[in-house]
Amino acid sequence: MPGSLVGGRVLNNLSEAAVHPPAIRTEHLSKRYGSLLALDDLDLTVDAGEVFGFLGPNGAGKSTTIRLLLGLARPTAGQAWIFGTAAADVATAHQRLAYVPADVTLWPQLTGAEILELLGATGPGVDVAYRDELVDRFALDLSKPGRAYSTGNRQKVALIAAFATRAPLLVLDEPTAGLDPLMEREFRRAVNEARDTGSTVFLSSHQLAEVEAVCDRVGILRAGRLVEVATIPELRRLHRTEVLVRFAGPVPELTGVAGIDGVQVDGAALRFTLTGPPGPALRALAGADLTTLTMREPTLEEIFLDYYGEGSR
Numbered sequence: 001m002p003g004s005l006v007g008g009r010v011l012n013n014l015s016e017a018a019v020h021p022p023a024i025r026t027e028h029l030s031k032r033y034g035s036l037l038a039l040d041d042l043d044l045t046v047d048a049g050e051v052f053g054f055l056g057p058n059g060a061g062k063s064t065t066i067r068l069l070l071g072l073a074r075p076t077a078g079q080a081w082i083f084g085t086a087a088a089d090v091a092t093a094h095q096r097l098a099y100v101p102a103d104v105t106l107w108p109q110l111t112g113a114e115i116l117e118l119l120g121a122t123g124p125g126v127d128v129a130y131r132d133e134l135v136d137r138f139a140l141d142l143s144k145p146g147r148a149y150s151t152g153n154r155q156k157v158a159l160i161a162a163f164a165t166r167a168p169l170l171v172l173d174e175p176t177a178g179l180d181p182l183m184e185r186e187f188r189r190a191v192n193e194a195r196d197t198g199s200t201v202f203l204s205s206h207q208l209a210e211v212e213a214v215c216d217r218v219g220i221l222r223a224g225r226l227v228e229v230a231t232i233p234e235l236r237r238l239h240r241t242e243v244l245v246r247f248a249g250p251v252p253e254l255t256g257v258a259g260i261d262g263v264q265v266d267g268a269a270l271r272f273t274l275t276g277p278p279g280p281a282l283r284a285l286a287g288a289d290l291t292t293l294t295m296r297e298p299t300l301e302e303i304f305l306d307y308y309g310e311g312s313r
């Protein structure tokens with residue numbers, strides 16, 4: 001390794017970053033449309049090999065970010081890199097990525113088969129055997145002209161074309177919005193296969209179950225600002241857990257105990273929300289005569305509602 005020849009940990013790390021740059025890196029990336037700051041100072045790194053979910057309510061700035069990453073829009077400030085290449089250097093950056101837009105448009109006169117051929121010939125390469133396998137798995141009829149495909153089938157054509165490139169980076173904007181549950185399952189399989197072969201997947205989504213099923217990490221965007229980046233278990237730890245306790249004897253007084261919120265007494269049952277470490281609550285309960293203790297982790301939906309809440313965009 002060139003780094004180890006000259007020695008020194010710092011130099012090794014530098015050469016590592018140069019040889020294996022992150023799949024996506026942004027620094028102070030911002031986009032303004034008139035008075036609207038659609039994306040505000042985004043600093044994000046997605047490592048090669050990660051499946052990263054980009055979440056946010058309508059209008060949060062997800063598609064704007066994707067357009068900036070693809071060089072389809074110019075940042076107002078900041079910069080983005082794809083595997084170390086400036087996103088603005090489209091000819092180089094796009095040799096290593098495949099993209100599926102939220103609204104797939106196909107050439108109306110070409111058949112599905114012709115469209116896949118064309119996309120294969122103009123993209124970053126194609127694994128024909130894998131493409132044929134995906135056509136079967138997504139149950140896509142390739143004989144129809146583009147104009148005759150439904151929204152979901154147009155999406156399938158674009159997804160198959162993207163996965164079949166085996167590109168090092170797949171950028172997918174709302175990839176399953178038009179797919180039925182069976183096809184969603186195939187989509188998840190294909191994402192896992194992409195990860196298994198070392199590809200990076202960056203997907204924007206509103207579908208929390210999908211994000212939970214396939215993503216290693218998620219970024220949460222709200223009104224143009226990145227408000228969290230975490231793994232899903234980390235997100236759960238950051239958020240409240242609902243606790244239900246039933247007692248055989250008297251119900252202890254928990255109001256004022258650290259890390260507890262929303263205490264409700266209902267006969268011999270006590271409900272509360274754990275907002276911090278469970279130690280103080282458990283100590284407060286230790287002397288009581290408990291019959292059951294149930295803890296429920298927040299669903300991803302509850303976590304996102306916490307972030308989106310009032311005033312979100």
Ligand SMILES: Nc1ncnc2c1ncn2[C@@H]1O[C@H](COP(=O)(O)OP(=O)(O)OP(=O)(O)O)[C@@H](O)[C@H]1O
Pocket residue numbers: 033036038056057058059060061062063064065
């Ligand atoms: N070309 C444009 N001109 C003016 N405003 C724009 C333009 N593109 C996007 N916007 C605005 O920027 C904000 C972010 O839009 P963007 O499409 O990035 O959101 P999104 O998170 O992808 O939303 P959705 O989930 O609905 O797709 C929105 O308020 C949108 O109206």
